[in-house]
Ligand SMILES: [Zn+2]
Ligand SMILES: [Zn+2]
């Protein structure tokens with residue numbers, strides 16, 4: 484009623500109610516409607532009650548909305564899941580799939596999971612592969628024939644690109660276990676058939692020693708990865724590969740670490756190498772020794788230590804030997820070899836008398852004592868190499884008639900050649916001077932390479948020496964520094 488209305492009067496109200504009374508047909512409909520909601524109300528007369536409010540939506544429309552809310556994650560046309568999380572879960576957890584269980588890696592008789600893989604479309608698998616690096620994408624495509632059919636050749640085409648060379652090598656290294664009769668060639672980026680299977684031996688650098696037939700074997704622009712052991716001796720990465728493969732997978736995959744050791748002589752020096760596998764990496768020890776005369780002048784010292792061919796030390800050294808104190812320490816050790824007294828002339832006579840009075844005699848076999856500079860073991864800060872310089876007495880077998888002992892300088896190097904998977908590895912890269920992110924004092928903080936190595940062969944005892952840095956100031960002058968020569 485409006486505000487102006489004079490107010491309800493009994494007579495007027497009765498008139499209105501009779502005027503607004505609903506039609507007969509409507510009355511029946513409302514009655515039926517009421518009966519479904521409240522039976523007690525239905526028994527009462529509805530004549531004097533206002534009509535019930537109309538629902539906001541028609542019942543059919545309301546039902547449709549309710550259905551849409553309940554099935555919001557489903558595509559109405561295709562019946563497919565719209566939500567990716569639901570989709571992934573439905574693959575295993577929500578589907579009534581009794582075969583689903585945790586991955587049974589150790590069960591050799593497990594059921595193949597091909598059906599589960601096939602549930603996803605090629606587009607979906609390509610989408611997943613899009614998140615992986617080229618190595619992992621190719622490994623995924625290589626894992627099973629179903630995955631290969633889903634992903635196609637695209638991941639392998641990607642690996643062939645020159646900029647993906649390292650990814651390709653990583654992928655190929657993963658196939659090592661399935662190829663015992665082949666060896667991965669790094670210049671070619673492919674596996675070659677081993678031609679000397681089980682008979683591979685390290686030979687001098689000038690001997691052609693092909694482990695497989697390779698089109699790049701003589702290509703100096705694309706050489707195989709190698710490391711200089713000593714003058715005229717090279718360690719090809721293939722030998723590290725073969726040794727570590729045999730260690731990881733079995734004898735038929737390569738050669739044993741014991742078989743790598745060699746003894747050889749060259750340019751008046753004699754060398755011996757020995758190998759050990761420790762915590763998945765190949766360690767090498769090279770002992771180099773030569774006879775040293777007392778009182779050598781600097782030029783004679785150089786002649787003794789350096790090869791005339793490449794001006795590198797005859798003994799085994801890492802790529803950083805020019806920096807730091809390795810060469811000065813070697814020269815210092817040479818200067819400690821006792822010199823014979825000059826026994827000629829008046830001064831010689833004086834020495835003779837003095838020595839006789841003090842009961843002293845020149846002994847060419849006297850022990851050489853090294854000083855605080857040349858005695859400690861040196862460790863290269865940039866690569867896993869440790870050096871020990873010693874002066875010892877050893878027998879000179881070159882004279883057949885008499886037994887002659889002479890002073891000998893011995894330079895021993897212990898080094899870590901890495902795990903033998905790729906030449907880009909940390910240790911191999913560091914000893915060749917190709918990486919500058921190696922910190923040997925962090926990697927061998929607790930125990931030195933030499934101590935690990937010598938503990939494995941108890942027959943060899945190592946004098947207890949403190950280990951100091953070969954290049955304490957980390958000055959890197961290389962060829963420009965003059966200390967090395
Ligand atoms: Zn090759
Ligand atoms: Zn010294």
Ligand SMILES: [Zn+2]
Nearest residue numbers: 801803863866
């Ligand atoms: Zn080094």
